[in-house]
Amino acid sequence: MPLCAPAEDAAQAVSDGGAGARRRTCDGGTGAAHSASHVELDTARTMRSGADGPPSCLYVVAAWVPQRETIAVGSLGPVEFARGWYAYVGSARRARHARVARHMRQAKPLRWHADYLFARHPATRSGLYDGPLDECGLAGRLLEVAGAARGPAGFGAGDCRCGGHLVGPLSAAQLRGMFASLAVLAAEPAT
Numbered sequence: 001m002p003l004c005a006p007a008e009d010a011a012q013a014v015s016d017g018g019a020g021a022r023r024r025t026c027d028g029g030t031g032a033a034h035s036a037s038h039v040e041l042d043t044a045r046t047m048r049s050g051a052d053g054p055p056s057c058l059y060v061v062a063a064w065v066p067q068r069e070t071i072a073v074g075s076l077g078p079v080e081f082a083r084g085w086y087a088y089v090g091s092a093r094r095a096r097h098a099r100v101a102r103h104m105r106q107a108k109p110l111r112w113h114a115d116y117l118f119a120r121h122p123a124t125r126s127g128l129y130d131g132p133l134d135e136c137g138l139a140g141r142l143l144e145v146a147g148a149a150r151g152p153a154g155f156g157a158g159d160c161r162c163g164g165h166l167v168g169p170l171s172a173a174q175l176r177g178m179f180a181s182l183a184v185l186a187a188e189p190a191t
């Protein structure tokens with residue numbers, strides 16, 4: 001039995017915080033309608049991850065920064081963001097939907113690096129991922145998929161040693177491609 005999302009909901013791109021949500025995932029995530037082919041891929045992946053270990057329970061949320069802006073990001077200090085979309089990879093073993101909703105809310109205690117960005121510019125896009133990659137790995141693969149720059153060094157990476165879990169700035173087309181890739185990435189074999 002998977003610990004988080006039912007197979008049908010894994011790695012779905014969810015717009016606007018789960019409008020049209022039909023199912024609970026990962027203790028509270030939501031999913032929107034998705035294509036049958038992606039559902040099949042997700043089913044295969046989730047069955048494998050059920051055998052190999054728990055699914056990763058990751059999410060990706062994205063916000064639009066309308067113009068160049070310097071934001072004080074907690075321990076990182078002042079960080080300059082160019083205009084564009086920024087996608088953040090996070091994980092939540094429990095209450096994933098609540099975590100995604102937090103990133104879409106302006107008012108909140110500033111606890112994580114992501115809070116400093118999303119309190120200024122609440123996330124408006126989200127997707128789920130349950131596959132073989134961890135946060136660092138998924139952020140790295142999304143960089144490749146989007147052909148984008150990594151965001152500020154160390155952003156969201158307080159507990160690891162990777163370059164950061166924020167991807168951007170991205171164009172709208174890059175962002176769409178990135179979300180569309182989530183189901184495909186979830187179906188990749190573990191390395």
Ligand SMILES: [Zn+2]
Nearest residue numbers: 136157160162
């Ligand atoms: Zn990392």
